[in-house]
Amino acid sequence: MxxxxxxxxxxxxxxxxxxxxxxxxxxxxxxxxxxxxxxxxxxxxxxxxREEVPGRDESVALVREGKTIRVVKAYRDATGASLAEAKEAVDRLG
Structure with missing residues (x-):
């Protein structure tokens, strides 16, 4: 044992x-x-x-309206990016 x-x-x-x-x-x-x-x-x-961002014009408008979280989610869904990558991409839009 x-x-x-x-x-x-x-x-x-x-x-x-x-x-x-x-x-x-x-x-x-x-x-x-x-x-x-x-x-x-x-x-x-x-x-x-510029990095090609799906729905860029709509995303810029939503970011300006303060709907960043919605844009980050949409970006992640469209690209498969991580949360950090999506946030960085959306931050570059503003």
């Missing part, structure tokens, strides 16, 4: 280390993607290009 307990504890330790390592790799990848997206935004700005 004690040998089985030790084996289970070792296995749990290995799994835990694997999860921690994987989480660290994902965090680094997320930061790298964020940096690339920021650089891409700078390039778009430099070239005076």
């Amino acid at each position: 004690p040998d089985e307990d030790v084996a289970v504890l070792i296995l749990l330790g290995v799994v835990l280390l694997g999860v921690i390592t994987l989480q660290g790799n994902i965090s680094r990848a997320d930061r790298r993607v964020a940096r690339v997206e920021h650089r891409f935004d700078l390039v778009l700005e430099h070239l005076e290009l």
Whole structure:
């Protein structure tokens, strides 16, 4: 019995280390993607290009009326963006 307990504890330790390592790799990848997206935004700005926003004219009007949450939801539905990405895109409209 004690040998089985030790084996289970070792296995749990290995799994835990694997999860921690994987989480660290994902965090680094997320930061790298964020940096690339920021650089891409700078390039778009430099070239005076705008990101295509579905229903842009209507969305701008709704933002000016203070209905930002509605526009963020519509943007997320149309693009599949995360809440943060949608909020940033809508903030750029105003």
